[in-house]
Amino acid sequence: MGTLDYLKNFFGDKNVASITPSSEFTVKKVCQYIPFEKDLTIVEYGPGDGVFTRYILEKMTKDSRLFAFETNDGFVKILKDINDTRLKVYHESAANVAKVLEEEGVSTADYVISGIPFSFIPEEPKREIVKATSKVVGKTGRFLVYQTSKHMVPYLKEAFAHVDTELELKNIPPMSIMRAYQET
Numbered sequence: 691m692g693t694l695d696y697l698k699n700f701f702g703d704k705n706v707a708s709i710t711p712s713s714e715f716t717v718k719k720v721c722q723y724i725p726f727e728k729d730l731t732i733v734e735y736g737p738g739d740g741v742f743t744r745y746i747l748e749k750m751t752k753d754s755r756l757f758a759f760e761t762n763d764g765f766v767k768i769l770k771d772i773n774d775t776r777l778k779v780y781h782e783s784a785a786n787v788a789k790v791l792e793e794e795g796v797s798t799a800d801y802v803i804s805g806i807p808f809s810f811i812p813e814e815p816k817r818e819i820v821k822a823t824s825k826v827v828g829k830t831g832r833f834l835v836y837q838t839s840k841h842m843v844p845y846l847k848e849a850f851a852h853v854d855t856e857l858e859l860k861n862i863p864p865m866s867i868m869r870a871y872q873e874t
């Protein structure tokens with residue numbers, strides 16, 4: 691798992707957008723406010739080879755659930771090899787989150803964590819994903835976005851009352867982390 695898988699998938703799919711997984715510093719900083727002691731419904735967009743997925747599974751309770759949306763075939767195969775009944779992997783775009791969760795009978799998620807390269811996604815579909823996610827997390831959930839720039843801040847502000855940002859320098863390249871939510 692790691693850079694080799696990224697390189698292999700990066701050359702066939704521009705949406706992979708990275709040649710190496712996020713650092714453990716980024717993973718910990720993005721997840722630092724998640725109350726893993728509670729039973730949670732978590733959704734992940736763009737898990738890649740599962741650097742966040744494995745960390746979340748390690749931390750979450752036995753009754754928590756994790757729904758992962760990944761578009762790259764190679765990464766989906768790697769993710770489907772993770773042997774954990776709390777994890778469901780969908781070979782689907784994050785754009786289909788509402789439809790898939792509805793089919794699963796899941797009405798809301800406590801946390802949606804996104805590593806998808808939003809800068810590659812055109813304006814309207816990007817707004818649609820943010821809007822759909824704001825519905826999925828409702829009033830009390832959180833949308834956690836990590837990106838190599840803060841360009842998502844204005845889009846998040848269109849759909850969420852609050853957007854906090856942080857920077858993780860121990861990542862190549864440095865990572866901007868955004869937390870979007872309605873209620874404090």
Ligand SMILES: C[S@@+](CC[C@H](N)C(=O)[O-])C[C@H]1O[C@@H](n2cnc3c(N)ncnc32)[C@H](O)[C@@H]1O
Nearest residue numbers: 706708711712736737738760761762783784805
């Ligand atoms: C920069 S990589 C991040 C991978 C991993 N989460 C990490 O932190 O190392 C972006 C990932 O998002 C996936 N992706 C791109 N567009 C997507 C979409 N619309 N829906 C779901 N996954 C997507 C890519 O295939 C890739 O695995």
